[in-house]
Amino acid sequence: MARDELPDSVLVAKAKRGDWVAFEQLFWRYHERIYTFIWHFLQNREASEDLTQETFVRAWESLHGLKSNDAFQVWLHQIARRLCLDALRKRAWEKPMSDIATYDDQKVSVGEVETDLEFGLEGKSSPEEIDPEETLFESERKKAVRIAVSKLSQPLREVVVLHYFEGLPVDEISKVLGVPIGTVLSRLARARESLRKLLAHYLDEVENEVNRP
Amino acid sequence: MKHGKAKRLLADYAVGRLRGRTKAKIEQHISECPICERELKALQRTEKLLKEVGLLRPSNPQLLLNRVREATQQVRQPSRQTLGWRLSWRWLLKPAIGFAIFSSIAVGAFVFWCQFADKPNLTISYEQYHRLVSWSNPLGNWIETGIGEMSATQ
Numbered sequence: 001m002a003r004d005e006l007p008d009s010v011l012v013a014k015a016k017r018g019d020w021v022a023f024e025q026l027f028w029r030y031h032e033r034i035y036t037f038i039w040h041f042l043q044n045r046e047a048s049e050d051l052t053q054e055t056f057v058r059a060w061e062s063l064h065g066l067k068s069n070d071a072f073q074v075w076l077h078q079i080a081r082r083l084c085l086d087a088l089r090k091r092a093w094e095k096p097m098s099d100i101a102t103y104d105d106q107k108v109s110v111g112e113v114e115t116d117l118e119f120g121l122e123g124k125s126s127p128e129e130i131d132p133e134e135t136l137f138e139s140e141r142k143k144a145v146r147i148a149v150s151k152l153s154q155p156l157r158e159v160v161v162l163h164y165f166e167g168l169p170v171d172e173i174s175k176v177l178g179v180p181i182g183t184v185l186s187r188l189a190r191a192r193e194s195l196r197k198l199l200a201h202y203l204d205e206v207e208n209e210v211n212r213p
Numbered sequence: 214m215k216h217g218k219a220k221r222l223l224a225d226y227a228v229g230r231l232r233g234r235t236k237a238k239i240e241q242h243i244s245e246c247p248i249c250e251r252e253l254k255a256l257q258r259t260e261k262l263l264k265e266v267g268l269l270r271p272s273n274p275q276l277l278l279n280r281v282r283e284a285t286q287q288v289r290q291p292s293r294q295t296l297g298w299r300l301s302w303r304w305l306l307k308p309a310i311g312f313a314i315f316s317s318i319a320v321g322a323f324v325f326w327c328q329f330a331d332k333p334n335l336t337i338s339y340e341q342y343h344r345l346v347s348w349s350n351p352l353g354n355w356i357e358t359g360i361g362e363m364s365a366t367q
């Protein structure tokens with residue numbers, strides 16, 4: 001079994017013994033998820049990269065505190081979430097309230113989001129990885145979805161990112177957020193309802209694609 | 214189920230939150246109501262849109278990993294030995310807190326007892342008092358009793 005195919009629990013056990021290579025494998029496995037999660041909190045490339053770095057540094061430092069090696073992913077997200085909330089609190093304290101592009105009051109600086117996405121931060125960023133069949137329209141649509149998601153309130157946005165973008169099951173999301181499964185499902189339902197209105201224009205196109213033979 | 218209620222519950226149904234009779238009722242309603250059926254399909258298409266968005270990628274993951282490595286070298290991971298030492302002393306914490314609480318209660322009780330306990334009768338006569346004072350400070354006693362003044366006038 002190749003090293004990168006090893007389950008989390010084995011890699012975490014090795015990393016706990018000080019094996020940096022095992023920790024590197026965990027980094028490669030989760031850095032995009034953590035970066036995506038953080039980006040949807042902060043909506044700023046540099047700040048998100050800094051916080052992703054901080055998340056992995058904290059994880060390395062406190063790896064011995066992780067009781068169940070299988071729960072590494074949930075634990076890593078919990079660290080990232082705490083750091084994001086601290087950063088948002090700090091940002092709210094430093095900037096006057098009128099200047100903040102917060103999520104809670106739904107004042108999102110869409111321009112900043114677009115600029116960040118223009119940087120080629122979409123999943124397939126390097127030229128050789130770009131699918132030639134992927135049309136400009138598709139990437140526009142993805143961008144529109146991200147902007148719509150960024151307009152959601154923070155509790156709704158984080159469940160959407162964790163469930164739809166990262167593919168985390170509902171029970172793991174409830175552990176990350178520390179809320180019951182019913183609350184996660186309720187937030188998902190409310191989020192999807194809001195997004196259905198925000199993305200009304202794109203839904204017809206999806207329907208056409210679905211109906212296409 | 215009425216249309217208004219079904220519309221409110223539609224999003225919950227789409228994420229699989231409904232169970233039992235409510236679920237059966239809403240399914241019955243959707244099969245009869247074209248508006249709700251259309252709305253449910255729209256919610257399902259929204260899910261499809263969301264699922265195809267995927268993950269974002271940092272601008273330079275290798276650089277990010279290097280930064281993590283540098284930062285972790287500065288603050289080293291606590292070794293198992295250090296952690297073991299910390300754990301070996303951790304058991305002392307609770308007994309120490311217990312001992313501190315017990316000691317403060319005991320001291321408090323002793324002070325309280327001293328305040329209200331029957332004190333021995335320490336009343337002494339005037340003569341005994343002056344004997345005591347003269348023993349500790351002869352000159353003071355002399356002045357206090359007026360002997361000095363008397364001898365000066367004489």
